[in-house]
Amino acid sequence: xxxxxxxxxxxxxxxxxxxxxxxxxxxxxxxxxxxxxxxxxxxxxxxxxxxxxxxxxxxxxxxxxxxxxxxxxxxxxxxxxxxxxxxxxxxxxxxxxxxxxxxxxxxxxxxxxxxxxxxxxxxxxxxxxxxxxxxxxxxxxxxxxxxxxxxxxxxxxxxxxxxxxxxxxxxxxxxxxxxxxxxxxxxxxxxxxxxxxxxxxxxxxxxxxxxxxxxxxxxxxxxxxxxxxxxxxxxxxxxxxxxxxxxxxxxxxxxxxxxxxxxxx
Amino acid sequence: xxxxxxxxxxxxxxxxxxxxxxxxxxxxxxxxxxxxxxxxxxxxxxxxxxxxxxxxxxxxxxxxxxxxxxxxxxxxxxxxxxxxxxxxxxxxxxxxxxxxxxxxxxxxxxxxxxxxxxxxxxxxxxxxxxxxxxxxxxxxxxxxxxxxxxxxxxxxxxxxxxxxxxxxxxxxxxxxxxxxxxxxxxxxxxxxxxxxxxxxxxxxxxxxxxxxxxxxxxxxxxxxxxxxxxxxxxxxxxxxxxxxxxxxxxxxxxxxxxxxxxxxxxxxxxxxxxxxxxxxxxxxxxxxxxxxxxxxxxxxxxxxxxxxxxxxxxxxxxxxxxxxxxxxxxxxxxxxxxxxxxxxxx
Numbered sequence: 001x002x003x004x005x006x007x008x009x010x011x012x013x014x015x016x017x018x019x020x021x022x023x024x025x026x027x028x029x030x031x032x033x034x035x036x037x038x039x040x041x042x043x044x045x046x047x048x049x050x051x052x053x054x055x056x057x058x059x060x061x062x063x064x065x066x067x068x069x070x071x072x073x074x075x076x077x078x079x080x081x082x083x084x085x086x087x088x089x090x091x092x093x094x095x096x097x098x099x100x101x102x103x104x105x106x107x108x109x110x111x112x113x114x115x116x117x118x119x120x121x122x123x124x125x126x127x128x129x130x131x132x133x134x135x136x137x138x139x140x141x142x143x144x145x146x147x148x149x150x151x152x153x154x155x156x157x158x159x160x161x162x163x164x165x166x167x168x169x170x171x172x173x174x175x176x177x178x179x180x181x182x183x184x185x186x187x188x189x190x191x192x193x194x195x196x197x198x199x200x201x202x203x204x205x206x207x208x209x210x211x212x213x214x215x216x217x218x219x220x221x222x223x224x225x226x227x228x229x230x231x232x233x234x235x236x237x238x239x240x241x242x243x244x245x246x247x248x249x250x251x252x253x254x255x256x257x258x259x260x261x262x263x264x265x
Numbered sequence: 266x267x268x269x270x271x272x273x274x275x276x277x278x279x280x281x282x283x284x285x286x287x288x289x290x291x292x293x294x295x296x297x298x299x300x301x302x303x304x305x306x307x308x309x310x311x312x313x314x315x316x317x318x319x320x321x322x323x324x325x326x327x328x329x330x331x332x333x334x335x336x337x338x339x340x341x342x343x344x345x346x347x348x349x350x351x352x353x354x355x356x357x358x359x360x361x362x363x364x365x366x367x368x369x370x371x372x373x374x375x376x377x378x379x380x381x382x383x384x385x386x387x388x389x390x391x392x393x394x395x396x397x398x399x400x401x402x403x404x405x406x407x408x409x410x411x412x413x414x415x416x417x418x419x420x421x422x423x424x425x426x427x428x429x430x431x432x433x434x435x436x437x438x439x440x441x442x443x444x445x446x447x448x449x450x451x452x453x454x455x456x457x458x459x460x461x462x463x464x465x466x467x468x469x470x471x472x473x474x475x476x477x478x479x480x481x482x483x484x485x486x487x488x489x490x491x492x493x494x495x496x497x498x499x500x501x502x503x504x505x506x507x508x509x510x511x512x513x514x515x516x517x518x519x520x521x522x523x524x525x526x527x528x529x530x531x532x533x534x535x536x537x538x539x540x541x542x543x544x545x546x547x548x549x550x551x552x553x554x555x556x557x558x559x560x561x562x563x564x565x566x567x568x569x570x571x572x573x574x575x576x577x578x579x580x581x582x583x584x585x586x587x588x589x590x591x592x593x594x595x596x597x598x599x600x601x602x603x604x605x606x607x608x609x610x611x
Binding site for chain 2: 014015018050051136167168170171195196197198199201208221225226229232235236262
C-alpha cells in the first residue's frame with residue numbers, strides 16, 4: 001500500500017503556543033498543502049466555534065484534491081460542529097491510556113468503547129467517513145488498543161491512528177505495536193511527537209511495520225518539541241518506499257510560503 | 266555517566282568541543298573548560314579532543330576523561346606525557362604508518378574510526394587492517410541505518426574482528442538518536458556511543474547527548490546518573506560561547522517546549538501534568554508556562570486570571586474567550602498578561 005500523508009499543520013501544528021491563524025490564513029495554508037499533494041489535510045477543531053469553525057467550513061468548500069478532515073473529542077456535541085462544516089472526514093480522538101481514561105475523564109474502558117461506538121455511528125449516519133485516533137496510545141495497554149481497533153473495524157471506520165501523544169515511543173516498540181494491531185485488519189496511521197528527537201525514526205518504523213498513513217506538520221511545528229517534520233520525513237523515505245515520491249525542492253518552497261503565513265521563522 | 270543496562274556498561278563519548286572549535290576559535294579557554302566539565306556532569310563519560318584543543322585549554326583537564334585524536338606523527342609525543350583514556354585514529358590508507366607507531370604506545374587503548382555510508386564500503390575499509398592491538402572500532406556515518414540493521418552490523422564486527430564497538434551514527438535523516446537509544450537497550454549493545462550536545466557536527470550532525478540521556482531515563486527507564494537539571498544551564502553556556510541559536514522547539518532544551526496554550530491540554534495539565542508531558546520541566550532545568558491565546562479554553566483563562574489576582578464570573582468567560590481569540594488572531598501570537606488584564610477591564 002502506498003503511504004498517505006496526513007498534514008496536521010492546521011490542527012496540531014497550530015496548537016503550538018503563540019501561533020494563531022485567522023480564516024484567510026488558514027485557507028491560504030490549506031491551498032498550499034493541497035498543491036503539495038498531501039492525501040489529507042487536518043483542518044482544525046470545529047468545536048472551538050467562531051473563526052476556527054468558519055475557516056474549516058470554507059476550506060471544505062474549496063473542493064481541494066486533498067481530503068479535508070476535522071478533529072473532534074469523543075463527544076457528539078463536538079462532532080455536530082464538524083458535521084456543520086461539511087468536511088470529508090471526521091476524526092474522533094478516543095482516550096486509550098489508563099491515565100487519560102481515569103484521571104482526565106474519571107471513566108472506564110467499557111464507557112470509552114460505548115461512547116466511541118455512539119460517536120462513530122452518529123458521524124456515519126450523517127454520511128461521513130470516520131477516522132479514529134487512539135490518544136496516548138504509547139502509554140496504553142495493548143489489549144485495550146486491540147479492542148479499540150476491533151470496535152473500529154466493526155463500525156467500518158476507515159483508519160485508526162496510533163497517537164504518541166507525549167512522544168515516548170521508540171522505533172522497536174512502535175514496530176511491534178503496529179504489527180500487533182495490524183492483525184485486527186484495520187488500516188493504521190501513525191502520529192508521532194518529537195519530545196526525544198525520534199519522531200522521524202518512529203514514523204519510519206511504523207510505516208515499515210505496515211502503517212499506511214503518516215501524520216506530519218510543516219517544519220515539524222506543534223506542541224512541546226513538535227511533530228514529525230514533513231520535509232524531513234520525505235527526505236528520510238527517499239528510495240525506501242516504491243511509488244512514494246515528492247519533490248523536495250517544491251516542498252521547501254511551499255514550506256517557506258506557509259511559514260511566512262504563520263509568521264513563524 | 267556510563268549507562269548500566271543489565272549489568273553491562275555503555276560509555277557515552279562526547280565530541281561537542283572539536284565541533285564547536287571548527288566554527289569558532291575565539292572562545293575564552295576558561296569558558297570552554299567549564300563547558301567541558303558541565304558536559305561531563307550532563308552525562309558524557311569521555312570527551313573527545315585533539316592536540317589543538319589541548320593547547321587551547323592549557324592542559325588543565327583530567328586526561329583520564331579524554332579521548333585523544335591522533336592526526337599526525339607529532340601527536341604521538343603528547344601520548345608520552347599524558348595518560349589519556351583512549352587514543353583515536355581514522356582508518357585511512359595514509360594513516361597506516363601512524364597506526365603502527367600508535368600500537369607501540371600500547372599503554373593507551375586504540376579506537377579505530379571508520380566512516381562509511383554503506384556496509385560494502387565498510388567491509389572494504391576493514392579488509393586491509395591488522396586488528397592486533399586495536400581495542401575498539403568506531404562506526405561513524407551510516408546515516409540511513411535503522412534498527413535492526415545497526416544491531417546486525419555490531420554482531421558482524423564483534424564476531425569477525427573480536428574488538429569492542431563504538432557507534433557514532435550521522436544524523437542526516439534524523440535517525441541518530443533512535444539508533445543510539447535502541448542500540449544501548451538491545452541485547453547486543455555497543456561498548457561506546459558517540460554523541461554531541463545539541464547534535465552539533467558538520468553538515469549531518471550526530472545524536473544529541475541530551476536527547477539520548479533523557480530518552481534512556483524516561484522511555485527506557487534506565488538508571489542514569491547524569492545531572493539532567495543542568496541541561497538548561499548547559500544550553501545557555503553553549504549559546505554564550507558559540508553564539509549559536511537553539512530552536513525554541515529543540516527536544517529537551519528548547520525554551521518553549523513546556524509552553525502550553527491549547528485549551529484541552531492546559532486543562533489536562535491543571536488536573537495532572539503527566540497527561541500531556543512525558544516528564545516534569547524541572548527535570549531538565551525548565552519551567553512550565555501556560556499562555557493565553559487563540560487555542561485557550563475558559564478553564565485555562567480562569568486559572569490565569571486567578572494567578573493575576575482577578576476573578577471573573579462564569580457567565581462573562583465566553584465573552585472574554587471570544588475577545589481573546591480575535592485579538593490573538595489579529596496579533597498572530599498569544600497575549601501578554603497585561604493585554605489579558607486590559608481586555609478584562611484593567
